[in-house]
Amino acid sequence: MISFFKRFFLRRKKLTGDNGNFRIQFKELEDSEPFIKHPDADVHKLMILATKIKRKDGYSKAITLLKDIAETYLREGNTALVSCLNKLIPYMRREPSISYKDIKDYLATIIDKVPANEPYFLNLHITMADHINSFDTGEAIQYLSGVINMDALTHHQYNILIKLADLNIVNQNNEQARKLLDIARNYIEPCTDRFEHIKRERKWFRTSASLAYNEKSDTCNTDYLYCLFIEFLLDMARVVNPMHIEDFHKRKDLYFKKERGFADSERFHSSIRQLNIEDKKESILKQLYGFAFEELPLILGITKTELYFRSGDKESLIEIRAKKVFYRRPFRELLNIQDWVHEFVRSLVPVTT
Numbered sequence: 001m002i003s004f005f006k007r008f009f010l011r012r013k014k015l016t017g018d019n020g021n022f023r024i025q026f027k028e029l030e031d032s033e034p035f036i037k038h039p040d041a042d043v044h045k046l047m048i049l050a051t052k053i054k055r056k057d058g059y060s061k062a063i064t065l066l067k068d069i070a071e072t073y074l075r076e077g078n079t080a081l082v083s084c085l086n087k088l089i090p091y092m093r094r095e096p097s098i099s100y101k102d103i104k105d106y107l108a109t110i111i112d113k114v115p116a117n118e119p120y121f122l123n124l125h126i127t128m129a130d131h132i133n134s135f136d137t138g139e140a141i142q143y144l145s146g147v148i149n150m151d152a153l154t155h156h157q158y159n160i161l162i163k164l165a166d167l168n169i170v171n172q173n174n175e176q177a178r179k180l181l182d183i184a185r186n187y188i189e190p191c192t193d194r195f196e197h198i199k200r201e202r203k204w205f206r207t208s209a210s211l212a213y214n215e216k217s218d219t220c221n222t223d224y225l226y227c228l229f230i231e232f233l234l235d236m237a238r239v240v241n242p243m244h245i246e247d248f249h250k251r252k253d254l255y256f257k258k259e260r261g262f263a264d265s266e267r268f269h270s271s272i273r274q275l276n277i278e279d280k281k282e283s284i285l286k287q288l289y290g291f292a293f294e295e296l297p298l299i300l301g302i303t304k305t306e307l308y309f310r311s312g313d314k315e316s317l318i319e320i321r322a323k324k325v326f327y328r329r330p331f332r333e334l335l336n337i338q339d340w341v342h343e344f345v346r347s348l349v350p351v352t353t
Helices: 043-057 059-076 080-093 100-113 119-133 137-147 155-170 174-187 194-214 220-237 242-256 266-274 278-299 317-324 334-348
Strands: 025-027 036-038
Touching: 043 059, 043 080, 059 080, 059 100, 080 100, 080 119, 100 119, 119 137, 119 155, 137 155, 155 174, 155 194, 174 194, 194 220, 220 242, 220 266, 220 278, 220 334, 242 278, 242 317, 266 278, 278 334
Parallel strands: none
Antiparallel strands: 025 036
C-alpha cells in the first residue's frame, strides 16, 4: 500500500529569538500617546499588537510599526527578526503603494546585514522565496537552489530543503520534490532538541502528504492519508509537555471545533471519496482523535495525572521535577505512531486501491 514513503517509515526548544539580548516591547497607550519601548519584550505580543493596528488603522501604520521593530531586532542580532519579517512582508504585499521590487530589495538589504554566524537567519531566505513565489514559483525555486550548496549541507538548512520540496510540488516537479525529501530525511536526526525534532518530523510528513496527493499513482490516496494522519499526530505531539499541558487541551479543542486541521479540507474529502470510504468519515475522525487525545500523550511518556492536571491541583516535589525535565527526553516514539497509523489505514483500505 505504501510506496515511496515506506523506506523512510522503517528506519522546542525552538530558538527563542532573544539570544541573551534585550527584547523590545511596545506598550499600547491612548490614541494620542506614542508607543513606548521597554526591555523584556515578547515578540508574539508585538505581532498581536501589529494585527490590532492593521485592523484599526490599516496596513500602512502596521508596516511602520513592524519596520521599527525589525530595525531594532536587526541592530541587536535578535533572531526574532525572522518572525517579525514573516509578519511584515505579507502586510507590505497588501499595501498598494509598495511594489514587488520594493519588497524584494528591502528583504535583500536585511539579509545582507544579518550576522553570518547565526544559522537561524537562514530562514530569511525562505521569507524571500515566499515573496518571490507570489510572483513566480520557478524563480523562487531558482533563488533557494542558489542559496544552498548541495555538496556541503548541514542540518541548519533543513527548512530550506523542505521549502524547496514544497515549491517543486507546486511546480508539478514531483521527482525533484521526492529527491529533496529523501535528502532532507538525513538532516532530522542531528536535531537533538525534543520539540524541534518533532517539528521537523511534522514538516517532513506534511510535505510528503502534499507530494502523495499530487501523485497519480495507484497508492497516492492511501499514501496521502498515511502521511496526513502522522502529520496530525505530530502536530499534537508538539504540545505534549506536562509543564504546559493546557496548550495540548487548547489545540485539541481547535481540532474538535474544526478551527484547525484537515477535517473539512478538500484534499481529505477527495481522497476518502476516491477510496470509497467517504461514509466512514466520522468514524475515521473519532478513532483518530481518540488515539491522539487519549493514547498518544501516554505513549509519549506523560502520566494521566499530568494529562488532566489543572492549575491549583496539589503535586509533590518529585512530580514537579519530573515535569520540568520532560523536555530533555529525546523523541523516540515516531515508530509507535507510524505503526498505529499503518494499521489504521490498512483497516480502512484493506485492499490496495
